[in-house]
Amino acid sequence: MSLTDPLAHAARLRADYTGEAYPACRVRLAPQPHGARLIPDAESEQQRLEHHLLTAIARPFRWTRLPFGISHLEPARALTLHLDDSAERVRDILSWTLPWADPDDSDGEVHGIAGLRLSDWRHGRVSLTVPDTDAKVVLAGLTAATWNTALGAYHANLTEIPHARLYWQTDPTAVTAHEADSTARWEHDDDHRGWWLASGLLRRTPLFASTAGPVHTEAWSYPARPGVEWVMEVVCTRPSRTHQEIVTALTHPRAGLPLRLTGLDCHCGQDQPRSCTVRLAAAPGHFGSLRLMFNPRAYPGMQEQRPAVRRRASTRRPAGGR
Numbered sequence: 001m002s003l004t005d006p007l008a009h010a011a012r013l014r015a016d017y018t019g020e021a022y023p024a025c026r027v028r029l030a031p032q033p034h035g036a037r038l039i040p041d042a043e044s045e046q047q048r049l050e051h052h053l054l055t056a057i058a059r060p061f062r063w064t065r066l067p068f069g070i071s072h073l074e075p076a077r078a079l080t081l082h083l084d085d086s087a088e089r090v091r092d093i094l095s096w097t098l099p100w101a102d103p104d105d106s107d108g109e110v111h112g113i114a115g116l117r118l119s120d121w122r123h124g125r126v127s128l129t130v131p132d133t134d135a136k137v138v139l140a141g142l143t144a145a146t147w148n149t150a151l152g153a154y155h156a157n158l159t160e161i162p163h164a165r166l167y168w169q170t171d172p173t174a175v176t177a178h179e180a181d182s183t184a185r186w187e188h189d190d191d192h193r194g195w196w197l198a199s200g201l202l203r204r205t206p207l208f209a210s211t212a213g214p215v216h217t218e219a220w221s222y223p224a225r226p227g228v229e230w231v232m233e234v235v236c237t238r239p240s241r242t243h244q245e246i247v248t249a250l251t252h253p254r255a256g257l258p259l260r261l262t263g264l265d266c267h268c269g270q271d272q273p274r275s276c277t278v279r280l281a282a283a284p285g286h287f288g289s290l291r292l293m294f295n296p297r298a299y300p301g302m303q304e305q306r307p308a309v310r311r312r313a314s315t316r317r318p319a320g321g322r
C-alpha cells in the first residue's frame, strides 16, 4: 500500500468515520470518480428517515458498548447500521421507532415514527422502509435468536394494551390516515432544512466511540427549532479521539459536514472533571448548528480508568485538548 495511493488514503479516511474494514472501504470507493465525497450524503426522503431515526434512538438514556449500539455502518443511497448483537438494545430501537397507536388514548398520538414499516428478519437483517419512497435503513448483524427475543419482548409489552394498532405491520405500500394526520401535525414545512445535520451525524457515528466503554451518546434538538439546533452529548471516560480530532473530522472537506467551529470550552485535565463543549455552525448556504458536549463521567459501577500519574496543573495542553 503506497503512501501516495489516493484510493488507500481515501479508504483509510472513510474507515475512521464508518467503522468499516479498510478493504471494504477500498471496494466501495474504487468505482467513484476522483475527488468524490467519501461519505455519501443521503437525499430527501432518505435524509428525513435518518433524521427521525437519530431523534428516536439517540434521546433516551442508555449506556451501550458503542455509540447508539452501532458497531459500524455502510452509508450509501440507503444506510446499513450494524448493531451490537444485543436483544435489549434491539428491543429499545424497535420500541422507539415502530409506529403504533392506542385507540383509547385521548390524544390519539402515534408512537414511534409514523409511516415506518418493518421487513421480516432474513440472514441477519431487517429493513425499515417508508411507503411511496425509496428510503431505507437496514439493521444488520443480528442473529435469529437476538431478533426473536427482541421482537417477542416488544410485542409482549404491547399486548398489554387492548386493541393496540400496530401500524408497522400494516400495508407496506401505504401510510394509514392516522399516521398521515400525525405527520401533518408534527412536521413543519421548513423542517427539511435541518435533516442534513441529523443524517450526517448518524452516518458518522463511529467517530464518537470510546476506548474505555461503555459510552452514553445522547442527541436532541431544541423543541423551538426542531432538527435545526442539535446538541450531542458523549458521556465516557475516554473518547477514542480528542475534541480537536472530532472537530477536524466533522469539518473535513471530503468526508465531513458543512460545519465550521465557532467555540471550544475545554476543561480536560482539571481536578474536577467537567463537561467540555464544542460549538459548530452550519457553513453559508446551510441551516443549523451543533453543540457537542463531552462529559467525562464513568459508567455507573465501572471502576474509574484514569492514568495512574496525574498531570501537573501547570501542564500545557494543545489547543482543543481532549
Ligand SMILES: [Zn+2]
Binding pocket: 243, 265, 266, 267, 268, 276, 294, 320, 321, 322
Ligand atoms: Zn476538554
